[in-house]
Amino acid sequence: MPRRLQWQVAEVSDLIEETPRVRSLALTLPDWPGHKPGQHVDVRLTGEDGYRAQRSYSIASAPEANKVMLTVERIEDGEVSPYLSIEVRKGDQFELRGPIGGHFVWTAAQGGPLFLVAGGSGIAPLMAMLRHRAAVRSKVPATLIYSSRSFEDIIYRAELDRLAAADDGLKIVHTLTRRQPAGWQGGTRRIDRAMLEKEDFSPAAKPRVFICGPTQLVETAAQILLDLGHDRTLIKTERFGPTGG
């Protein structure tokens, strides 16, 4: 029998307001075996009346970081996400087990190029990959195309700017689908064929593709990349539905 993934008590050590609707939680764990960028954890909350709820969240931090970071988007009629994104305070505890998943995973040792496509909070597991890439000083060519609703909704905006400015082979392209600030230089529409064709590594470069976001974005981007001639086996997807909360 394989060893069972045990529940352990995570303590919230820091809270970062990423956007008006998104918050990151830094957690300290008594027994963390380490993770690979792209993996997730299960979180279990127990209410005062004994009510329990369980959800999966991607790990947003690099394996090299000394804390496990989750990024939670508030879903208005959600049950767990409003608690984690509004109520929870430093020092609070809840149960967690992981890491889980071995498919939607990239480490620098696997090489590249790395082609990342994200929508909204789907950036979280891809951020773990970019943070890992930076932490190990990888020069693997990488491109991130990131779709957000508005400038204020861009999660990790300042950190992404810093990563892109490092001049180490990472290119980041933003597109804002609902509202753009004055003088906006990035994309202004949903991720489409023209955008993927322009910003993409050519299929001949055999990029490792990771797509994460709402179902419609993932379906569309994956289909376009197949049509452009990308190798199906190099395209990995993860879908964040509205029910993630």
Add this chain to the structure above:
Amino acid sequence: MAQPPISRGFRGRKAPVQSDRIPLGQHLVPDFPVLSAGPTPHVSLSEWSFSLERGGKVLKEWSWEEFNALPQTELKTDIHCVTTWSKLDTHWRGVTIDDLLQAAGLAEAPGDFTMAHCDGDYTTNVPVDDLVGGKGMVATHYEGEPLAPEHGGPARLLVPHLYFWKSAKWIRTLDFLDSDEPGFWEQLGYHIYGDPWQEQRYAGD
């Protein structure tokens, strides 16, 4: 572990509806979330086929037209995804594994285990006991409509009493085997059997 920590101020938003039908760690969703490891395959029905195999050797193969001429069974059932959502009273139509075996002229299943093979190279393992006796089908319709590609259309395995990753999307072959081999997610740390009522999410659960 001992007592789990209580999350101050956390309470369920929704009234616990029919909780005896929702396994531990699951919650109800109104929509039908999509989870797949890769791009959705789009296969033309004229090129689609479904086969029963024994250790990789074809026993019987059906074209889309032939498959749809097989006896159709309707099933109302609850489904439970390992990512913690559940959905009650979903309606499916398809061909039961019992009827497939019979149409292939097989008195009984030629092996105790199966591996489902799908477009997109997905695989999953299911014991025969969990497929026969009306427990499993190859489904082509959901809520009265042809199954949408993102939900596994044109045809997916349906084994609703196991976590939903066992209900393999885009199924093309059911291969009968003498031993239980791990499929795609089962090789990546997910439980070999996946009973939601035992909360068998990950290896060792």
